[in-house]
Amino acid sequence: MPDYIYLLENKLSADQQYAVRQLREAAREAGTILFLTGDVVRDLTSGQTVRSLEVSVHGNALKLKKTIEKLGGKVWGEDEESRSLYLCFPGTVRVDVISTHSIEYPKPGKRVVHPGSIHDDLRRRDFTVNAMAISLNEGSFGLLMDPLNGAADIETRTLRLVSNYGFLEEPALLIRATRYLALLGWEMDHKTLARYENAKGEGVIEYLSTQARKQELEQIGHEEDGLKVLRALEAEGWMKVLYPAWIEAKADEEKLTALHTLAAELLAEGVRADISAAQMHLLTAKLTSKEVAALKKLMLRPGFVEEWSSLDALAAKFAKVLLSKENATPSAAYKLFTSYDPEAVLWLGFTSKDAAVKERFNQFLKVWPEARQRIPHALMQEMRITPELPVYQEMVRTLFLELIDGRLTTPEETRAFLEPHSPPAPPPHVTIKRPRVKRGAEAKVKERTFDDEEEPEDSSDEDLDDIGADDEEIDLGLSIPKVDLELDIADEAESAEDELEEAKLEPVPAPVKAVKPTRAATAAKAIEAKSAKAEKAQLVAKAKPESKPALKPVPEKKLAGVAAKPAVPPAKGKPAPAPSKAKAAPTVKKAAPVPIKADKAAKPAAKPLPAVTKAAVKAPVKPQAKAKPSAVKSAPAKATAKSPVKAKVKTSAVKSAPAKKKPAPAASAKKGKTTQGAKAKKPVQKKAAPKPAKKR
Numbered sequence: 001m002p003d004y005i006y007l008l009e010n011k012l013s014a015d016q017q018y019a020v021r022q023l024r025e026a027a028r029e030a031g032t033i034l035f036l037t038g039d040v041v042r043d044l045t046s047g048q049t050v051r052s053l054e055v056s057v058h059g060n061a062l063k064l065k066k067t068i069e070k071l072g073g074k075v076w077g078e079d080e081e082s083r084s085l086y087l088c089f090p091g092t093v094r095v096d097v098i099s100t101h102s103i104e105y106p107k108p109g110k111r112v113v114h115p116g117s118i119h120d121d122l123r124r125r126d127f128t129v130n131a132m133a134i135s136l137n138e139g140s141f142g143l144l145m146d147p148l149n150g151a152a153d154i155e156t157r158t159l160r161l162v163s164n165y166g167f168l169e170e171p172a173l174l175i176r177a178t179r180y181l182a183l184l185g186w187e188m189d190h191k192t193l194a195r196y197e198n199a200k201g202e203g204v205i206e207y208l209s210t211q212a213r214k215q216e217l218e219q220i221g222h223e224e225d226g227l228k229v230l231r232a233l234e235a236e237g238w239m240k241v242l243y244p245a246w247i248e249a250k251a252d253e254e255k256l257t258a259l260h261t262l263a264a265e266l267l268a269e270g271v272r273a274d275i276s277a278a279q280m281h282l283l284t285a286k287l288t289s290k291e292v293a294a295l296k297k298l299m300l301r302p303g304f305v306e307e308w309s310s311l312d313a314l315a316a317k318f319a320k321v322l323l324s325k326e327n328a329t330p331s332a333a334y335k336l337f338t339s340y341d342p343e344a345v346l347w348l349g350f351t352s353k354d355a356a357v358k359e360r361f362n363q364f365l366k367v368w369p370e371a372r373q374r375i376p377h378a379l380m381q382e383m384r385i386t387p388e389l390p391v392y393q394e395m396v397r398t399l400f401l402e403l404i405d406g407r408l409t410t411p412e413e414t415r416a417f418l419e420p421h422s423p424p425a426p427p428p429h430v431t432i433k434r435p436r437v438k439r440g441a442e443a444k445v446k447e448r449t450f451d452d453e454e455e456p457e458d459s460s461d462e463d464l465d466d467i468g469a470d471d472e473e474i475d476l477g478l479s480i481p482k483v484d485l486e487l488d489i490a491d492e493a494e495s496a497e498d499e500l501e502e503a504k505l506e507p508v509p510a511p512v513k514a515v516k517p518t519r520a521a522t523a524a525k526a527i528e529a530k531s532a533k534a535e536k537a538q539l540v541a542k543a544k545p546e547s548k549p550a551l552k553p554v555p556e557k558k559l560a561g562v563a564a565k566p567a568v569p570p571a572k573g574k575p576a577p578a579p580s581k582a583k584a585a586p587t588v589k590k591a592a593p594v595p596i597k598a599d600k601a602a603k604p605a606a607k608p609l610p611a612v613t614k615a616a617v618k619a620p621v622k623p624q625a626k627a628k629p630s631a632v633k634s635a636p637a638k639a640t641a642k643s644p645v646k647a648k649v650k651t652s653a654v655k656s657a658p659a660k661k662k663p664a665p666a667a668s669a670k671k672g673k674t675t676q677g678a679k680a681k682k683p684v685q686k687k688a689a690p691k692p693a694k695k696r
Contacts, residue, residue, distance in 0.1 A: 003142070004044065004134050004142045004143075004144055005141065005142035007044045008020070008044075008134070008142060011044055011050065012050060013050075013091070013093075013272055014091075015089065015090060015091025015092075015093045015272070016050065016053060016091075016093050018089065018090070018091070018093075019053060019073070019087075019089035019093045019095055020036075020053070020136065022068070022071040022072060022073060022089065023055055023068070023095070023097070023136070024136055025071060026064050026067040026068050026071060027057060027064070027136075029067055030059070030063060030064055030067065032057055032058050032059045033057075033058050033135075033137045034055050034056065034057045034058070034136050034137070035055065035056045035118055035133040035134060035135055035136060035145070036053070036054070036055060036056075036133065036134040036136060037054050037055070037056045037098075037121070037122070037130075037132070037133045037134075038054035038096075038125075038130055039051075039052065039054065039130065040052070040053050040054055041130075041132045041133065041134055041144075042129045042130055042132070042150075042154065044134075045132070045151060045154050046129075046154050046184075048184070049224065051094075051222065051223075051224065052093075052094040052095070052096070052222065053093065053094070053095045053096070054095070054096045054098065055095060055096070055097050055098070055136070056098050056099070056100050056118060056121055056133065057097060057098070057099055057100065058099075058100055058117070058118065059099065060083050060099055061083050061084060061085050061097045061098060061099040062078065062080075062083050062085065062099075064085065064097060065078070065085060068085070068087060068097075072089060072090060073087045073088065073089050073095070074087065074088045074089070074303060075087060075303070076088050076094075076301040076302065076303025076304055077300060077301040077302050077303060079211070081113055081211070082098060082099065082101060082113055083098075083099040083101075083113075084096060084097065084098045084099065085097040086300065086301045086303070088303055091272065091342070092273075092274035092276075092307075092342070092343055094222070094274075094276075094304075098121075099115065100115070100116055100117060100118050100120065100121040101113050101114060101115055101116050101120070101121060101124070102114045102115075102116035102120040102121070102123070102124050103124045105165075105169035105170070107207075108168055108169060108171065108204060108207040109169075109170070109171055109207030109208060109209045109212075110207075110209070111169075111170070111209070118133060118145065119145075119147060121133075122145065122147055122148070123147070123148070123162065124162075125162050126161070126162065126166060126170070126173050126176055127150075127153075127159050127160060127161060127162060127173075127176075127177075127180075128148040128149065128150040128153045128160045128161075128162055129150045129153050129154050129158075129159065129160075130150070131146075131147070131148045131150050131162055132144065132145065132146045132150045132151065133145040148162060157184070157185070157186040157187065158186060158187060158188070158189050159177060159180060159181070159186055159187070159188045159189070159192060160188070160189045160191075160192050161173075161191075161192045161195065164191075164195070166195075167195050167196060167198075167199035167204060168199055168204055170212070171199070171204045171205045171206075171207050171208045171212075172208060172209070172212035172213075172215070172216060174196065174199060174200060174204070174205055174236075174238065175205075175208075175216045175233065175238045175242070176216070177192075177196060178232055178233055178236050178238060179216075179219070179223070179229050179232070179233070181232070182228055182229050182231075182232035183223060183224070183225070183228070183229065200236075205238065205241050206241070208241055211300075213241075213242060213298065214298055214299060214300040215300050216242060217242050217243060217295070217298050217299065217300075218299045218300045218301065218304065220233070220280075220283070221276050221277075221279055221280035221283060221304075221308075222276045225260075226256075226279050226280070226283050227248070227251055227253060227256055227283065230246070230247075230248055230251065230283060231248045234247055234248055243295060243298065245287060245291045245295075246283075246284065246287065246291075246295065249286070250283075250284060250285070250286040250287050251282060251283045251284070251285060251286065252282045252285040252286065255282050255285070255350075256279065256282045256283070258350065259275060259278055259279065259282060259346075259350055260275070262346065262349055262350055263275050263346060265365050266342070266345065266346060266349070266365075269337070269338070269364065269365065269369065270338050271337060271338060271342050271345055271346075272342055273342035273343050273345065273346040274342070274343060275346065276304070277304070277307045277308040277311055277343060278311060278343070278346060278347055278350065280308050281308060281311060296308070296309070307343070311343070311344075311347045312347070312351075314341060314343065314344035314347065315344055315347040315348035315351060315352065316348075317344065318340055318341070318344040318345060318348050319348055319352060319354065319357055321336065321340070322336060322337075322348075322357065322360055323354075323356055323357065323360075329405060330363065330368060330401075330404040330405055331401040331402075331404060331405045333360055333363070333364070334364065334368060334401065334404065335401075337364050349361045368404045371400055371403040371404045372400060374403055375396060375399050375400060375403070376399075376411070376414050379411065379414060379415065379418065380395070380418065383415070383418050383419070383422040384422055384423050384425070385418060385421060385422060385423075389423070391421065395418075395421055399414075399417075402417070
């Protein structure tokens with residue numbers, strides 16, 4: 001279903017829209033409502049050209065006469081029976097203002113009019129395609145009323161009677177049906193066609209009323225192709241009833257073709273002329289003056305007859321104005337062509353034989369339109385004069401008038417002419433940039449943390465087991481006395497169990513996103529590099545026999561005393577602790593690792609104690625665990641008199657979490673332990689006691 005508000009605003013000409021606005025204003029003053037009805041609704045729905053308007057008003061339309069005349073409308077005629085007004089608005093817009101009514105037919109061709117509503121008015125119509133209405137009222141503007149489903153018949157291009165007795169009650173419908181079929185090219189449905197043939201055969205046309213005869217005679221001249229309608233009505237025999245003297249042979253067909261061609265050319269240049277009066281003049285060109293005079297008396301609208309008769313006078317007046325000095329310039333003449341009475345312009349161009357007039361028409365239709373090709377649309381776009389501006393169309397028209405007058409021949413002149421009308425440039429677009437996260441730095445921190453510091457969570461137990469296994473497999477050749485260490489081992493086991501219980505109770509921290517490396521992480525990295533450097537120095541020292549030993553030899557008395565004490569058996573149900581010089585320090589969160597200086601030989605402790613690791617307390621030692629290679633592999637060397645015995649030393653990698661550095665407790669200052677969640681590793685420092693050299 002089309003949008004009728006859009007059709008009213010775009011398919012009606014400017015003069016027709018003006019007429020509709022004036023009628024709405026008149027109805028508002030009278031306090032009544034009005035609707036568009038008849039042919040205009042059919043033409044809007046089907047896409048045909050709207051040639052005339054019909055408005056139905058609730059109440060007496062004759063009461064609007066004075067108001068309409070004040071608003072600029074001319075009264076061409078009126079009908080007391082149907083209380084209708086026949087108007088003409090500027091631009092030769094024909095409007096029929098009809099009071100809504102219903103009709104009763106006591107006899108064929110004899111009608112009785114009764115006031116009624118808009119619904120009664122639609123049901124008394126001829127065909128369903130004409131029984132539609134569009135509201136022009138404030139609250140329902142553009143609303144379609146279609147009680148008889150005429151839109152469906154328009155879709156199928158079908159004529160269907162509203163009343164089954166339409167042809168019998170109103171014989172004028174026979175003429176109207178023939179006219180519609182000739183103009184629209186539609187067909188009647190089979191029932192309507194059967195009723196048409198029956199009414200035609202019965203001679204119902206003899207009951208044609210005088211009012212209907214006047215209306216149908218005048219309508220021939222108002223149609224777009226009057227000659228075609230005249231030919232169809234003559235073929236059906238209806239012209240014998242309407243006006244026998246008026247036949248196709250009385251029309252000037254050649255001039256009618258030229259008239260339609262000129263009207264189309266003028267329309268292309270913006271001159272919208274109503275060809276009804278000029279067409280009627282040519283349709284009756286071969287009738288005698290008496291026949292023409294008699295025909296004019298049969299017309300429905302006296303105002304139309306007056307326009308028909310005054311065509312020559314209007315053309316002569318326009319010719320005088322056109323050739324005056326005031327309109328000598330092309331721009332002035334062009335403005336005159338587009339603002340004068342379009343019917344006078346059409347008839348002068350068609351009938352004048354003056355060379356000057358013909359030259360002006362040739363310039364208006366052929367020469368001046370070529371200047372539109374030279375309108376600098378690109379330059380206008382560059383200067384921000386776009387179609388969105390309210391004055392754009394006026395600017396284009398002004399440029400066109402300047403060009404046909406021979407001005408604005410250079411781009412500089414055109415730019416200077418357009419400069420006052422160029423709007424200011426818009427402010428620069430401000431782009432707000434959001435700070436972006438440095439993903440490269442995050443990725444580096446995450447990679448280093450993953451490679452150097454963190455281990456997967458599921459491998460934490462294996463790491464602890466590996467630490468315990470490494471500590472167990474290192475054999476320094478020392479026997480630890482049972483008596484002195486028995487109490488300390490029990491204390492160590494209890495403290496280790498307490499640490500495990502606390503670790504179980506503490507919630508496992510959620511994985512933290514990688515952040516920038518802290519000072520503690522940087523220090524740990526430096527310590528690790530320094531430790532690797534020290535290990536490298538040890539390898540170099542081992543390769544040179546004359547170098548000083550890394551560890552000082554232990555006196556024989558101390559070794560003998562230590563060897564004399566028997567080893568302490570492991571506690572029942574607990575794995576044997578790995579030999580270590582100090583007890584395990586309590587867990588200190590976020591403690592920085594203590595640097596291990598491998599270049600200075602550590603002094604052996606007076607009482608070396610076993611290191612009880614978390615892995616040792618948590619699970620028993622695997623008896624058949626294979627020894628893993630230490631971080632630093634030293635070359636085997638035989639004990640000789642010249643070179644001291646070197647023990648195997650395993651240096652664990654120092655790992656630290658990216659956290660702030662906190663000072664370690666005094667008790668564990670030399671034991672450095674790093675904690676990172678549940679995956680913390682304790683750096684192990686293993687010292688080898690050299691065996692006494694053999695006496696020579």
